[in-house]
Amino acid sequence: MDRYFISADDVKKTYDIDIVTAESIRNGLIQITRQMQVTLVRGALTPYVRDMMDMATCIHRLTEEGSELIAITEGCVQHAFTQGPLVSHILREWGVENFQEGDVVFTNDSFRGSLHFCDVNCVRLCFWEGKPVFVLSDTSHIADMGGNTAGGVTPGATVYFQEGIRVPPMLLYANDIPVRSTFNLLLENCRTPYLNLGDLRALYGTLSIGERLLHSLIKRWGLDNVLAAARYTLDHAERKARSALSEIPDGIYEATEFLDDDGIEDKPVKIHCAISIRGDNAEIDFSGSAVQCLGYIGSGWADAFRCALGIKLFIDPGTPMNSGFLRPFDAIVPPGSVVCKLPPGSIAEHSQLGNRTVSAAARALSLALPERGFADESATLTSTHFEGFDDRHGKGNPFTTGIITPAGWGATYKSDGVSYCAVAIANCYDYIVEFLEQEYPLVVLEREFVIDSGGPGKYRGGLATYVTLLALADQEFNLWAENYRGAALGVHGGGNGKPGYTTFIEGTDPTNLPTWEGITPSKYFKPFCGTFDKDKRPDPINGKYGLGCISWSDKSIRVRFPKGAIFRTVVPGAGGYGNPLERDADKVAQDVRNRFVSVAAAEESYGVIIDPCSLQINKEATASKRKELSEKQAKGEWQVSVAHHPVYPLETLDEIVEIKESRR
């Protein structure tokens, strides 16, 4: 029997409660965070929280060392790995003894363990009979905190002073009374006071609701039982983590990732991750990573454990997350590296870094457990942030908003990658098109999958997505993306995902764009950034990064987006797993029917011959083609390609063979 197994009798002896009570309270704590989540999402005004769920609500246990995260709601996943150390660190600085009932402490400080300045955090102690017994925290992405550009993520920033206001721990509410000076500071230094005021109140209200619900739980079960169940909850997660770690052979497992660039220097940024396993303990070491960027990519020390998401996906994806999972781990983030920037370095863009640290950790572990590997996800929360003046009829106000474009997840050892999903650290919803178009001068003309974008493999990588937007008023945008220069890596013989790119669409009717599954003839667009050939075709094989592009970097600031202009972002596809020549031919045919894979790519990347009219497999021709490619592969004359479009039209869509043939 697993030595980490604990019986019902053991639970009784160890925690002095029966297992049914322990489990009831464990799930009750999670349910409280879900109720808090509903409160926050319904109360918030910014679309990031209201529509996209870029938030988290948490309950922590007080300890002598600070605190430990016991329960967190489903939401923006990265917070499950950062809120625990952050809140513990804040409590140490503020002092638990200095909290009074109804006090809420606010901070957004990345150098104290938070993410970037727009991800704000509130902390409140839950008191019971006059004594603090638990800690409640919530975090959400608010619309703006000042700085050079709207939205708080400032491509081109080199120091954090340019990003917005950095707020050390401050009282937001004192005994449930709003602290005017803090509110004034926050509201008078942002572009969106009308959104921020609502969000701050929602954050406070959420904590109040959480305290009320915790009181109900304590009233029902008794404080001693709830405290005991909290210890049980943490120990349970720790046991699961240790049990999984003990199955991994002792050793050091290393992986390297590269960010495309930092928006200032035209060179990739290296992230190195080594995971050392000793029995049921582990150490994550980022030594060997690049020195901190000149540009805005980086984090304080939050990435120490954000990467552990990549590990948890591997070893224990099912157990609800809490600090217990992190107990077997220590993390090393060398100060002055990209994963632990020294102030005043800019840390505005932390998410692209976080995606990479997760990929690196997952790929390092896949060396230890190749039979349970998964390929890289798109590794980018491609975000575009808009700012301008909305002069539409009936409007007449400045605006700022942002969108993310979900992409694909890497294929796994047993399934294709998920498509149209925000990156692993985010797990956010996509924006709601109708709300976006109503509230801001933008029209979403297209939002679809891109054909031939998932990395080929026995299991195919998740697809890329493209979004095409029309401006209804003069505005500017900032873009930050990744894997335009690089690609999401395939594993164990799988191909890389298709790199992303951005273009301006021109010379065509916006109500009738010449697009087929993400392909628009080169004649109708101007490359903004990405990898293109001399004919402006997006081509990761024969193209060159930045060729003919307006911007050399996929991190751009203040790009003019005048009224009537159309721009399209194509996010990267994800990596494939395993040899594509071993993919079930019926699945390839299904992908062709679903327009995930073209007829041409089915032949070129998978060796499956499909009739373009009937979309049926030609079994004889397939067997012959696969034999031919396998023999070439064995000799090194053929290898799995990066996902790409085998056929790309320059003038009209009719040039795409599938369309010609299907019109017979």
Next chain:
Amino acid sequence: MGIEHMIYRRPNEEFIFIKKEPIDAKCPKCGSTDIKKYPIIHYTGPRVVIKCQSCFHKLSMWYPKADEMWPPFRPATEGWKISRSG
């Protein structure tokens, strides 16, 4: 606490490594003498550990002292008397 932990110069090195300081001790768990001291992020926040490199047993762990320069940023007001407002 002063202002020494607030603003830094960007390092000159191309890649950054943590320095683990060897410690003259023996692991009480496995008997190894490969013991090192270095800064970490623990699930409760930044700490300094003395840790066996063979089995990862922690011989000791503490919240970093001011001169240990970890975490890199520390507020100038650390150690000051706290008011009602913080």
